[in-house]
Amino acid sequence: MVQSNAPASDAIRCPCWICRNNFFQPFTVVRDHLFLRGIDRSYNQWIFHGEDDPFQVNQSDDEDDGDDFGEYIDDVDEMLDDIRVGSFVEGATGLNSDGSDNDNAEPNVGTSRHHSFEHSDIFRLHASLLWTINDFPAYANLSGWSTKGKLACPVCTVDTDSTWLAYGHKYCYMGHRRWLAPKHPWRKNKRAFNGANEVQGHPAKLTAQAVLESLRMVSNVQFGKILPKRKRAPQELNWTKKSIFFDLPYWQDVELRHNLDIMYIEKNICDSVLSTLLSIVGKSKDTTNARRDLEHLELRKELHLCLDGDRCRMSLACYTLNHNERISFCEWVSQVTFPDGFVSNIAQCVNIREGKIIRMKSHDSHIFLQRLLSVVIGGFLRPNIKLALTELSTFFKELCARTLTYESLYRLQADIPIILCKLEMIFLPAYFDIMVYLAIHLPDEALLARPVQYRWMYPFERYLEKFKRYVRNKARPKSSIAEIQEKHVMDPASVPDEIYALACGPDKWAASYAGCIMNRIRFQTKDREGHRRTQNSGLVVRGEHQSNPIDLYGVLNDIIELRYMGWHKVYLFQCDWWDVSDKRKGIRVGDHLTSLNTSRTWYKDEPFALACQAQQVFYLKDISVAGNWYVVHKIKNRNVYNIPLVASVDDANDGAEFGDDDAF
Template sequence: MDRSWMNLPDRLRSPAYAEGVNHFLTLARSHAMGSDRIRCPCRLCSNNLFLPFREVETHLFIKGFNPTYTQWIFHGEEETRPLIDVDSDPDLTDEDEYIDDMDHMLDDVWAGTFHNVPQGSQGDAIPTTSHPSVPETSCKPSFDQLLEDARRPLFTGCTKFSKLSFVVKLLHIKTLGGWSIKSFDQLLNLLRAAFPDATCPSSYEEARSLERGLGFKYHQIHACPNDCILFWKENADKNECPVCKASRWMSTTHGTRVIPQKVLRHFSLVPRLQGLYMSTKISTDMRWHKDQRVTTDTIMRHPADSESWKTFDKDHSWFAGDARNVRLGLASDGFNPFNNLAKPYSIWPVILVSYNLPPWSCMKDQFFMTSLLIPGPKSPGNDIDVYLQPLVDELVELWEHGLPTYDASTKGTFTLHAALMWTINDFPAYGNLSGWSTKGKLACPSCNANTESNWLKFGRKQCYMGHRRFLSPDHIWRSKKGLFNGKEDHRIPPRVLSGSDIVSQLHMVGDVQFGKSRRKRKRTSEELNWTKISIFFKLPYWSTLLIRHNLDVMHIEKNICDNIFGTLLNIPGKTKDNINARRDLEILGMRKELHLRHAGERFTLPTAMYTLHGEERNKFCEWLVEVKFPDGFASNITCCVSVRDCKISGFKSHDCHVFLQRLLPIAVGGFLRPDIALALTELSSFFKKLCSQTVDITHLSQLQSDIVIILCKLEMIFPPSFFDVMIHLAIHLPREAILGGPVQYRWMYPFERYLGKFKRYVKNKARPEGSIA
């Protein structure tokens, strides 16, 4: 049957598309055997979710059919395989059927690993992934073992699986199912007991050891316990830190120095980039951004549609000339893998992701590449540059000299180059990676020296208001005094700084390169908020990028949601409207109706219109508890609400994301004054449009104007203490979306989801640094 209807653009009005969907649902019902749920094959679900028939039909019309799902093997069709003519190849016998296509995969691995080695000399080859701190050994024995396991049947007479294919499928199911290592070992023990003749591995470690022939190893690099240096390159043979004189080794109970105090795990980027081109399908997808991306409209679907990407192509046309050159994004964050607050420990993974891949692949977990594991027990802070040295050196090498790489799709070799397009982190990590302190009166890195902030005497914090300067010059609100701070505001918006402007500012920074400074020092006025020169400026192209460090949208959403929740429900310790906030209003001469009312030695707080009281709070919490979501849509919103105490706590980033975009307009509509509810509803609508999967670039300019109006409305409603720097950062998000592409490819949610899985893995495997166990 012709299935070209699956790609029709006008799905809602196309009779051919409707007929195709009806044919698919009829086939799926006959295959469902009475069940009312089937796998949903839409573009988003991709056969991963079981949904009712009516929901599946709705998804197919609204979201579209997954264009790669052409054989409906999950809905009743048999999978067709290419026929093999045994008679035409006398060397192919029935005994070879159990190889399960592993030979083709290993051929690509062999070509990708030894593409530059003369025939017959592979036994003496040294892989290009060797590291100066690791003894150089040949990987041929382990590769030969892979080849042998690919040809060995799982048990005598088995024609379906080889040992290697069976283990690979088991490891794949473990990853998809989120199995723990303990449960995986228990399954292997059961299989070995039930099928004693099968050549099953005895443990997870033995199963993973079969992959050593692929070259995916990591290097251990010792580090100073005080984060001063790496014992690497010129410091490789030293036994103490030349900066702080701390010992490299940890003394054991026997007094010998054999255990390093701190170890950095470095996963070389080279074999991972080569691995992307060892698969025919993935290597084809790596050129999607140039060969198959739609470029005839103004819709932004991918980072390749962004201004930063296009400008980079113009500035470095030699790099853009080969679509196979890799563009990378970097994310990092710390977490405690042991869930023990009494024993704090912070491990920092550094993750890279390739933006060459199409939108439905580039943010999938399987394409996240772990580059570094920075050990604890504390956060590296500004000294994170010490640990980034191996990665930055690799990036410089890949930019300047490239890497000979085998392309399985063309069966040829090319020189692979790679570039880091930007980083994306939460706001504290933003400061560590960029070198711009995210605290103090100049906390906003976009406004830079022109950051508008005021110190609140009683609140003991900086507030960031003054958003009228972003309005159009003739806007009426610029002349309104009483509604704001009692003054007119006719200032122009802060100028957007170019890369050359940033470099000029960094020339004023003292001798504080990456590494630990020898003494605590106070920044001079010329240094602004710069604390160091970031190690990323060692990359030749870094200063030419339009955007170097992205703001994390979900982190901003969470902080805004916490501020709104705490103030709306007047939660002690979280509300932004307290006694100190009212005293600050008196000092600033703003909002006289909210000033403290003195009666002798006592005073009272006038009721604020943006705060719920008494029965309103109870009804709000009761409504929120009753909200139901589809499975997998939101995690723990209901369990975070306490009706009895009228408080909400424990919201995760994604819960705040869901509440702010979906529930806030409904929640405030029935409780707050219309003008307050309208401002919060517009804020919700802003984030909902900004976080869309696709966004029209012409609409982003409108969003930029909208957020200015919204923040000005909030300034007329909430006290100054409400406006921390996270509220202010929302004004820069539309511009960053224009420069960096759709928010969904830059935000931290995929990384946080990956970090959760990584945390569960480390919890099973890792111990605190220096632990003998």
């Protein structure tokens, strides 16, 4: 079994109790290791040698909560498989980099010796550091710039706009008007912001020479826990040390040394918004100290604390929900369903009785901020607040897209200062911690480093979860048909088998299914979702109506398998299509959301669509309007990318221009 599932090379992972699947060895060496040393007793499932991962087996319908991350094929697996013998150094077991017991062998550290596939010569492979991928607390450890205090922003550095909150005992970071156009009217709006005009431009990025000069001021660095802590001199700014990466000769010239992790930023922004809307005790940014700071700064008198005898009364702000609204908010969230593998069961984080949502993980916050927030707030908040939060949701959704264009990134660069200024006019200063402030730099980094899928922490977090699981596991024209059949009789080689099978027609018996996986996407009928916490019946098909292209949205009722000669099969989806012809009563397309009226159906005489043409969507109840209106969200399967078509290298001689392609 191992040999039949081995890759093309003659080496496999050795599962002996010393190598422990860390080293690739020839088959003969693996046999000797297993005979002399014995197999690793904890290696019960041979997942590296052809046996299926037991954690990827689907749960039953009654236990399925939609958390199917085990089915995710992670890129880290492929990267680890590409790492060969020279990358492993196992000092604890006394092994060398090749997994042998020879103590005289030379270990490979930093560089690696490799054999060429075409020649027998040996060359030395060198590696360079492109950038680091880390969460924000680790940013300080790797860069040497402290991400706390007055100058917490590692991008703005000395030009970080911060204000000390005397009662909240922390800094807030605003000053987003600096990124607005010089003649923007908000620059002179004192009352809605901090009580002053904004005349400064956006901060300039430090040059490599300026960074090195400021690092020369850092001295007397002592690592470890030191009591009392060393106070930094004013000229040291927020530098705590000179990063060891600056020993690399090219590091000072790298434009993006450390990535701001969008996963971490989204998580904190989503938690801040939810806790403030729902007034969650201990997490809300709208507290008595925040109101005192507002009074201390002499801003927004309508939100100051009101004296009521010996007590102070805090009025309900426009951005917070009352008790009944919080209950309705949580009830809506608890009833939302998603496609399998799209997100975990968010309903487990909802406490309807207390009206709060807690303990959401990073990916839950990612989905809530981009997909749910703009829908659920429609029935509770004022239009200006709803618009600001919807634009914030759309910003992160577009920024996290798998295909980015320069045009979209330049637009996001111009949009994010306006969005944050709108939030400044709504929320208290205490809301604007460093996580909110960092959002303004994300489009700039995307212009330098391109899509975020290659620069965030999700792949590494998922792979750590994988390690934890291992530990826990001890209609056809008849004339055309006749023509094809006749052509097949005269010249069989000119007609492909698939075309001839279709021309002969399907078998009179057909099969019906309640679920299937098509193009790596799981579809299930509407009836099957009665006992499930997930939603897999929504779909959209690109079609035509009166010679105009149109998206046909619907719900899946049945899956039919047609069988043809030669064991060929065709799958059809039988659907109910929603009426998208009426722009007022059937579909409403807004700037950020699209709503469908599911009480109006369309094309009842044409319910079928080819399964391979269907794309999955899911529906959320639109509480901003009465009736059976649902907001539709299109989704893309993870690890599937829409790569634009570009001219090949062979076409270069034909005068093809590659520099005009604006897609990454």
